[in-house]
Amino acid sequence: MVSRAHIDAALADVPDPELPVSIVELGMVCGVDINGDDVDVKLVPTYTGCPALPMIERDVRAKITAVQGVESCTVSWCYEPAWNPDRITEPGREKLRAHGVTTTGCCGGGQSTVELTTSALACPYCGSSDTRLDSAFGPTRCRSIYFCDGCRNQFEHIKPVTS
Amino acid sequence: MTMQDMLNDPLANIILMHADDKLMLGHIQSDWTGLAPILEEDIAASSMSQDDLSHALVLYEYLGKRFDLGTDDIAFERDAINYRCCDLITTPDEFDWAVALTKRWLVATFTALGLDRLATIDDGDLAARCKRLIPEQAIHVTHLTAWMIRLGSGTDESKARMQTAVDTLSASAGMMFEVPESLVETYCGRDELFTQWHTAIMDTLTQAGLSATITLPENSAVGGRRGVHADHFTQQQSEMTEVRRTEPAPAW
Numbered sequence: 363m364v365s366r367a368h369i370d371a372a373l374a375d376v377p378d379p380e381l382p383v384s385i386v387e388l389g390m391v392c393g394v395d396i397n398g399d400d401v402d403v404k405l406v407p408t409y410t411g412c413p414a415l416p417m418i419e420r421d422v423r424a425k426i427t428a429v430q431g432v433e434s435c436t437v438s439w440c441y442e443p444a445w446n447p448d449r450i451t452e453p454g455r456e457k458l459r460a461h462g463v464t465t466t467g468c469c470g471g472g473q474s475t476v477e478l479t480t481s482a483l484a485c486p487y488c489g490s491s492d493t494r495l496d497s498a499f500g501p502t503r504c505r506s507i508y509f510c511d512g513c514r515n516q517f518e519h520i521k522p523v524t525s
Numbered sequence: 526m527t528m529q530d531m532l533n534d535p536l537a538n539i540i541l542m543h544a545d546d547k548l549m550l551g552h553i554q555s556d557w558t559g560l561a562p563i564l565e566e567d568i569a570a571s572s573m574s575q576d577d578l579s580h581a582l583v584l585y586e587y588l589g590k591r592f593d594l595g596t597d598d599i600a601f602e603r604d605a606i607n608y609r610c611c612d613l614i615t616t617p618d619e620f621d622w623a624v625a626l627t628k629r630w631l632v633a634t635f636t637a638l639g640l641d642r643l644a645t646i647d648d649g650d651l652a653a654r655c656k657r658l659i660p661e662q663a664i665h666v667t668h669l670t671a672w673m674i675r676l677g678s679g680t681d682e683s684k685a686r687m688q689t690a691v692d693t694l695s696a697s698a699g700m701m702f703e704v705p706e707s708l709v710e711t712y713c714g715r716d717e718l719f720t721q722w723h724t725a726i727m728d729t730l731t732q733a734g735l736s737a738t739i740t741l742p743e744n745s746a747v748g749g750r751r752g753v754h755a756d757h758f759t760q761q762q763s764e765m766t767e768v769r770r771t772e773p774a775p776a777w
Binding site for chain 1: 565568569572573575576578579580582583649650653654656657658660661664667668
């Protein structure tokens with residue numbers, strides 16, 4: 363008998379390869395089905411072009427098949443529900459902030475363009491709101507680069523994508 | 526289900542139009558990686574190319590599921606005549622940043638409208654996929670629009686170069702609205718889509734202090750979307766599929 367608690371613990375142990383949080387904290391897990399000794403995990407991509415997705419998929423399979431009683435594991439990617447930064451857990455947000463990456467909830471539904479520049483973000487280092495967008499495209503597909511005029515530091519922000 | 530079933534299907538042709546546009550755009554514009562004018566734009570251009578390829582993949586995956594085909598087979602194993610991309614995309618930019626930027630902006634604005642429409646089709650999987658792509662596409666449009674305006678209203682040199690790029694591309698931009706052969710009977714809303722796109726394009730050009738005349742081609746116009754491709758398409762397709770043709774099933 364495969365224990366759900368063991369599966370959850372295994373998933374919580376899968377890190378994002380580029381950020382100091384797990385895929386559970388990022389809100390990427392959207393479904394787990396245990397059928398006897400087979401486990402089916404459904405994940406949502408944070409960004410469709412993220413090159414880390416195949417690595418995450420491999421990691422999930424490796425961690426799940428190592429759980430006691432598991433014979434096989436399938437991982438599939440789904441698009442519903444769509445991922446957005448609201449799915450990041452509170453501990454996940456804390457860890458990201460400590461890493462210099464800010465998050466906010468998604469920016470309201472129904473709009474056709476994503477507003478990247480207007481709302482002032484609080485700098486993760488000094489808390490100042492005197493911040494501005496440096497580049498919508500950051501080191502990974504899901505992050506933009508901001509600059510804080512308060513403490514003259516650059517920081518990153520998880521893009522508020524929603525449709 | 527065969528490749529031919531997919532090619533005969535009207536909805537699949539609309540999806541292929543956008544997916545093939547993105548596949549070729551992502552391929553050709555990735556040439557700019559390491560060469561774009563400033564570091565931020567290098568990252569932005571590379572990121573957009575990466576997005577374009579992954580967006581094409583998300584759409585090919587949908588078709589693959591529906592027609593029981595491999596995504597790589599759909600992307601790489603068709604004859605040139607069965608690619609639905611328009612030839613505006615494979616027109617060489619000769620490493621002129623103004624041309625590369627203007628081209629991507631014209632296409633990205635069109636794709637954004639196309640994805641909005643596909644998302645309303647009564648098919649849960651397709652709608653969910655498109656809804657996932659729409660906000661990512663919107664970031665491209667916002668970014669590209671900002672650059673069009675910035676360079677159009679910049680120095681005399683930047684303005685002149687942008688106007689030349691717009692002039693070069695506007696002659697063939699209307700061909701994005703060419704109707705694939707299998708859709709001539711069924712495709713509706715083309716004029717509406719063109720009007721919507723044209724309004725958005727002209728609005729940005731006005732803000733940028735640039736101008737263009739872009740017309741909707743006749744329904745009978747024949748070009749890339751009907752598989753009658755220019756030589757530059759064939760060159761790009763040949764380059765893109767070279768590794769696969771050399772080694773059909775490589776393990777990376």
